[in-house]
Amino acid sequence: MTKSATKEGTRRYAQRFAARAASGHFREAQRMLLSSLGLGTYLGQPDKMTDEAYTAAVVAAAESGINLFDSAINYRFQRSERSIGAALEQLAAKGFSREELVLATKGGYLTPDGSMPADANEYFFREYIQPGIFTAKDLAAGSHCMAPKFLKDQLGRSLKNLRVECLDVYYLHNPETQLSEIAKPEFLDRLRTAFEFLESAVAAGEIRYYGVATWNGFRRDPRAEDAMQLADIAQTAQEIAGGMHHFRFVQLPFNLGMPEALTLGNQILRERGRTLVELAGDLDITVIASASLLQGQLARNLPEVVAEAFGLENAAERALQFARSAPGITAALVGMSRVEHVKANARMVNVAPATVEDFGKLFARGESA
Numbered sequence: 001m002t003k004s005a006t007k008e009g010t011r012r013y014a015q016r017f018a019a020r021a022a023s024g025h026f027r028e029a030q031r032m033l034l035s036s037l038g039l040g041t042y043l044g045q046p047d048k049m050t051d052e053a054y055t056a057a058v059v060a061a062a063e064s065g066i067n068l069f070d071s072a073i074n075y076r077f078q079r080s081e082r083s084i085g086a087a088l089e090q091l092a093a094k095g096f097s098r099e100e101l102v103l104a105t106k107g108g109y110l111t112p113d114g115s116m117p118a119d120a121n122e123y124f125f126r127e128y129i130q131p132g133i134f135t136a137k138d139l140a141a142g143s144h145c146m147a148p149k150f151l152k153d154q155l156g157r158s159l160k161n162l163r164v165e166c167l168d169v170y171y172l173h174n175p176e177t178q179l180s181e182i183a184k185p186e187f188l189d190r191l192r193t194a195f196e197f198l199e200s201a202v203a204a205g206e207i208r209y210y211g212v213a214t215w216n217g218f219r220r221d222p223r224a225e226d227a228m229q230l231a232d233i234a235q236t237a238q239e240i241a242g243g244m245h246h247f248r249f250v251q252l253p254f255n256l257g258m259p260e261a262l263t264l265g266n267q268i269l270r271e272r273g274r275t276l277v278e279l280a281g282d283l284d285i286t287v288i289a290s291a292s293l294l295q296g297q298l299a300r301n302l303p304e305v306v307a308e309a310f311g312l313e314n315a316a317e318r319a320l321q322f323a324r325s326a327p328g329i330t331a332a333l334v335g336m337s338r339v340e341h342v343k344a345n346a347r348m349v350n351v352a353p354a355t356v357e358d359f360g361k362l363f364a365r366g367e368s369a
């Protein structure tokens with residue numbers, strides 16, 4: 001058995017914080033316990049200082065009650081995955097086992113290795129096209145690919161960067177990027193071959209679950225060119241692997257400025273519009289919120305009504321409370337390259353999520369959250 005997060009391991013992790021973690025901070029999803037906040041690694045410069053800062057932040061987060069870590073191979077040119085890999089080594093030395101921590105990453109965007117090469121075209125040609133890992137026709141928008149051979153290559157690199165044998169969640173990164181160039185039937189065909197590969201990676205013990213991490217895809221009017229329908233995507237997984245398929249995670253932006261997952265009935269099932277969280281719940285798909293602070297912007301100047309609904313000490317806490325307390329959201333990712341932000345945000349570990357009633361008050365007051 002390759003090592004990954006497990007039910008017992010994540011339960012043991014939660015036990016470490018039993019004396020202080022508020023009820024509702026750890027949530028069960030796909031036979032794991034996930035903290036309601038996760039650490040994201042998107043922003044920041046591709047330099048050594050930021051590498052070290054992220055490594056320290058990941059260690060501090062794991063020591064503070066946060067066991068979900070999110071990356072993507074292209075974040076900071078693979079350096080964010082490597083920063084997490086370095087942190088995992090430090091955490092192992094401190095007694096945290098792999099089984100306690102939930103690791104997610106993404107593939108789909110072409111990325112250089114560590115820094116921008118002098119001639120990017122020459123680099124991608126030599127590294128990918130020449131060995132036959134993708135062809136020009138597999139690319140969308142000059143930068144996005146979900147061909148199985150490419151995904152296999154990228155997953156291998158991510159496992160190495162993160163220094164693990166198995167990832168808990170592997171997302172296709174912004175697959176809607178493809179919809180700028182191909183029609184929806186072709187898009188679903190490409191998803192199908194990608195999912196066939198991802199199911200084979202589950203069988204090989206390289207990943208436990210897979211999903212789609214999106215930006216616009218699930219927040220659009222259903223008629224938009226880049227709109228995605230979760231029911232069609234889940235159906236594709238179902239056709240490949242039956243009811244036991246491993247397409248179990250969706251990630252999308254969800255924050256006080258982007259509440260569509262909860263408020264927009266853009267997911268159509270049997271001619272009825274439903275919200276993304278509603279439908280995901282019915283399909284046993286776990287929803288993870290990204291950009292919980294709207295890239296830092298929600299850490300200041302929130303409307304007074306949010307403070308009235310949630311209390312708490314400052315805008316960042318209230319914005320995180322919104323994202324992690326929404327019905328149907330399992331965890332809210334927040335980018336944290338600074339230990340001081342980890343320490344500040346980890347105060348929420350000790351605070352119970354808002355109740356459905358308190359949460360509802362925000363909407364009942366007519367606020368467009």
Ligand SMILES: NC(=O)c1ccc[n+]([C@@H]2O[C@H](COP(=O)([O-])OP(=O)(O)OC[C@H]3O[C@@H](n4cnc5c(N)ncnc54)[C@H](OP(=O)(O)O)[C@@H]3O)[C@@H](O)[C@H]2O)c1
Pocket residue numbers: 039040041042043070071106173174213214215251289290291292293294295296297299316317333334335336337338339341342344345
């Ligand atoms: N399409 C996708 O798949 C997608 C898109 C976007 C995001 N994501 C995922 O979601 C994660 C979170 O989103 P994000 O990083 O884009 O944005 P975010 O979480 O909304 O904001 C991150 C920013 O907020 C700052 N911050 C954190 N805590 C703070 C606090 N208490 N007070 C003030 N500032 C604070 C961070 O600073 P420091 O870094 O200096 O600590 C960083 O600049 C990403 O890292 C990524 O893992 C996925």
